[in-house]
Amino acid sequence: MAEQYIEGAQQLQQEENEEMDIFSILRICVAVFLRNWKWFLLSVVACLLFALLFVKKQPRVYSRQSTLLIENNDNNGKYANNSALNALKQLNGVQVTDNLKNEIFILQSRRLMEMVVERMNLDVDYVMMKGLQPVTLFKHNPIKVEFLSPYFEDISFEVELLPSKQLKVSDMQIDDSDVDFKQVVSYGQSFNSPAGNIRISQAEFDPEFVGKIIHVTRIKKEDAITKFNKAVTASEVNKEASLISLTCKDNNKDRAEAILTVLMDLYKRDIVESKNSVAANTAKFVDQRIDLIGSELNDVENKLAKFKQNNKIVDFTENARTYLQQSALSQQELNKTQAELSVAKYLREYVVKNASNTNLIPDLNLGDNGAMQGQIGKYNDAVIQYTRLSANSSNSSSVIQDYEKSLVAMRSAIKVSLDNYVNSLQLQLKKIQSVDNRFQSAMQGIPQKEIQALDITRQQTIKETLYTYLLNKREEVALQLAINEANIRIVEYPYGLPTPISPKTGIILFVAFLLGLAIPAMILWAKIQMDTNVRSRRDVEEVMTAPILGDIPEWVDDNNEQKLLTKDDNGKAISEAFRVLRYNLNFVLKDKGVIMMTSSTPSQGKSFISRNLSVILGVAGKKTILVDADIRKNTLSNVVRSHGTGLTGFLNGNTDNVDDIIVKDLSENLDFIPAGIRPPNPSELLMSDNLDKLVSELRKRYDYIVIDTTPAISVADAGIVNRVADVTLYVIRVGIEDRRFLKQLELLYKSGKYHNLNIVVNGAHSGGEGGSYGYGYGYGYGYGYGYGYGYGNDENKKDGNLFKSVIGKFSQIRRHNVRRR
Structure with missing residues (x-):
């Protein structure tokens, strides 16, 4: 019945403990922090x-930003794709892409950054220390270093600006390897070094830099391109507008602004050069044709002059003049058609011989054939776009391959159109020649020489017409080259905060x-975590199912060497803890019985608890006797300084009178039996029947018999003595007992090897946050639940292990959550 009562009390206490929340842990953490x-x-x-x-x-990192507007040919602020080109791509199964993204890709290309690096000499870096901080120099840099020899390694050295307007070069490194080189040079003086020929010029004079050291670093150009290409990013400002935001992050804010400015300038030039490529190609073609037609015209004119000279002809006869008047319209049409036919043949020949994706088709005037002119213009636009994209992409790119297919298809279509156009001009020319032949038939009476002169004159007129057309075309191309401009507008010039972003x-x-x-x-x-010892009562509760009869706090009265309770200890936490233990024993022994004290290992405090429990039982008016059954070490006998015949004398038969071994009045209602002389065979003595006779006699005289034995794990004595015990109190000391042993102790409890085994926790931490569950009022409230509710906080004691209870708090909340689930 008593065990059921204790188990019910344990369950009630556990339910109360489960109500603790995270604030308890926080409170403990704050306490640990304060300690x-x-x-x-x-x-x-x-x-x-x-x-x-x-x-x-x-190093400080600054950010600068600028904004570009990409305009189309209509200048309406929206970036439109070339509809004809997109339609052609879709017909060929190519997905149409966003040209704004293409421009962003070009802005971030290595090709453009390479030009920026070359123009600004970004492969050379100048750094000066200001205190502990490295500062990159750019705008206010007192020196300029020129590397006159080709280089393939990374080089660094230090330049000290001397007061004598000279420079000291030292601490040179080549590919992170130190080089023994020191030299004093003058401004503008070239000198030989392991890194090649170098010249240091004075960029600007500032007395602030005199005596300072500048660290000069030169890296490979490819590495510089990679470095600054990562520093510059381009992105869409928003999907509804054709705005591109450029951002540059650099250690020098002036250099970041300069990089963005140069990048935008080079980007504009790149666009203009791409647009001018068509006009430049046309100009080249026109110049070649002008040279050829000019030579042919010169030959015809020489031929006519020679013909007139040889035949002494000054003017044609009247009938020739009449013929010319009649055939004026015919000749005019014939000349125009032959000129158009020549241009068309030249253009067809050029398309056939220059069948490449990167060659542009000359933009020539093909008379009234506006459709042909439009086809050539669309093809040239596609070639320009393909050239720009291929410069920044590999040939295996899907976009490049789609462009190549589109260009082949467009070029084939243009060739077919040119063939049809030439055929139509040839038919038209035949009709005109047929009309001209009728005029020729009517001139049979004209002298043969005049006919020859007329033929030469006709050739001269054709050449002159074609020559004049080419001259006019060259002027048009020159004008186009002069007025082409980039279709971008700078919305925001580089700007940013004066403070660094990193x-x-x-x-x-x-x-x-x-x-x-x-x-x-x-x-x-x-x-x-590394502490494997028992930290609090909760560690025992998590593993053990055996009842816990009490929590004994640490003894703090250093003046009491025997650590034995006296009247002066009334009201203290230690005294109240033993009263709670005594109270809980009443439910197990019913006011009398034999109590055996043991533990796993020495130093658990079993002897301390056994003697003070005996004192508390005696104070309650119970006749109690304390037996030191640890006949190997005589711990209790040494503490109370009581020796004599003792237990071993009775067990080995030296005396059969119990009164001879009893020490009277150790304390109020408390007698004591010392261990006696240490025997050579302690286990055999304890196994003798004399122990049973002694305990039987003591039961008649005393209410409680408290037997202090050896540790249960060390030797077998405790198991031998347990045959005469009614209750076994197993002492577990906080900070001494290993938690890993608790599972074995639980098996020992379940096996019933020890009679009515109960647990006493020794060294528990007083106060509401420790291993016990006290409230800290300074006096006791024993309810007999098997738990100590009532010894409070000792004001003279500092809780040195407060933080150890954090683990117990977490374990308790974890158990509570598991039960909820």
Whole structure:
């Protein structure tokens, strides 16, 4: 019945404990922080100092931004795709892409960045230390270093500006390898070094730099292109507008602005050069044809002059003049048709011989054939777009392959159109020649010489007409080259905040502050995790099902060497804890019986608890006798300084009178039997029947018999003595007992090897946050539930293990959550 009552009390207490929430853990964490605030403060200060040092040593990074507007030919602010080109791509199964993204890709291409690096000499970097901080020099740089020899390695060296207006070059490194080189040079003087021929010029004079050291670094051009290409990003401002935002991040804000400015200038030039490529190609073609037609015209004119000279002809006869008047319209049409036919043949020949995706078709005037003119213009636009994209993409790109298919198809269509156009001109020419032949037939009476002169004159007129047309075309091309401009507009020139964007001092200091708190917290947590000893009563409850009859706090009265309770200890937590233990024993023994004290290992405090429990039982008016059955070490006998015949004398038969071994009045209602002389065979003595006779006699005289034995695991004595015990009190000391042994103890309890085994937790932490469940009022409230509710907080005691209870709090909440699920 008593066991059921205790188990019911345990269940009630467990339900009350499950009501604890996260605020209990927070309260404990705050308590741990307050107890170790000096370590936390030291850690936070150290981390903040290291963070400040880190921030001071980091180079500053600035951000600059500019905005471009990509305009179409209609200048309406919307970026439109070439509809004809898109239609042709769709007919060929090619997906139409966003040209704004193509422009963003070109802006971020290595080709453009290579031109920026070459123009600004970005492969050479100048850095000067200001305190702990490295500062990149650009606009206000006192020197300019020129590397006159070809180079293929990374080079760095230091330049010190001497007061004598000279420079000291030292600490040279080539590919991170130190080179022994030191030399004093003058401004503008070239000198030989392991890195080749170098010249240092004075960019500007500033007394501030005299005596300072500038660290000069030169990297490979490809590495510089990669470095600054990563520093520049381009993105759409918004999908509804054709605006591109350019951002550059660099260690020098002036250099970041200069990079964006140069990049936009080169981008504009690249667009203009792409547009001028058609006109330039046309101009080249026209110049070649002018040279050829001019030569032919000169030959015809010489031939006519020679013919007139040889035949002494000054003017044609009247009938020839009449013929010319009659055939004027015919000749005019014939000349125009022959000129158009020549241009068409030249153009067809050019298309056939220059069948390449990168060659543009000359933009010539083909008379009234506007459709042909439009086809050639669309083809040239497609070639320009293909050239720009192929410069920044590989040939295996799907977009490039689609463009190639489109260009082949367009070129084939243009060739077919040119063939049809030439055929139509040839038919038209035959009709005109037929009319002209009728005029020729009517001139049979004209002298043969005049006919020959007329033929030469006709050839001269054709050549002159074609020559004049080509001259006019060349002027048109020259005008087009002069007026072409890029279809972009700079909306925002480079701008940005004067403060750096990196390092982020606030974030770094905040992280350092958190790290300063986390380091000691993790150390304390690791200390708890590595501690395998029992930390509190909860550790026992999580594993054991045996009843826990009491929690005994640590003894703090160093003046009491025997650690034996006296009247002066009334009201203290230690005294109230033993009263609670006595109260709980009433439900197990019913006011009398034999109590055996044991533990797993020495130093658990079983002898301490056995003697003070005996004192408390005696104070309650119960006749009690304390037996020191630890005949191997005589612990109790040594503490109370009582020796004599003792237990071993009775067990080996030296005396059969119980009164001879009893020490009277050790305390109020408390007698004592010392261990006696240490025998060579302690286990055999304890196995003798004399122990049973002794206990039987003591039961007649005393209410309680408290037997202090050896540790149960070390030797077999405790198991031997347990045959005469009614209750076994197993002492577990906080901070001493290994938690891993609790599972074995649970098996020992379930096996029933020890009579009525109960647990006593020794060294429990007083106060509401420790291993016990007290409320800290300073006096006891024993309810007999098997738990100590009532010894309060000892004001003179500092809780040195407060943080150990954090694990118990977590375990309790975890059990509560498991039960809910």
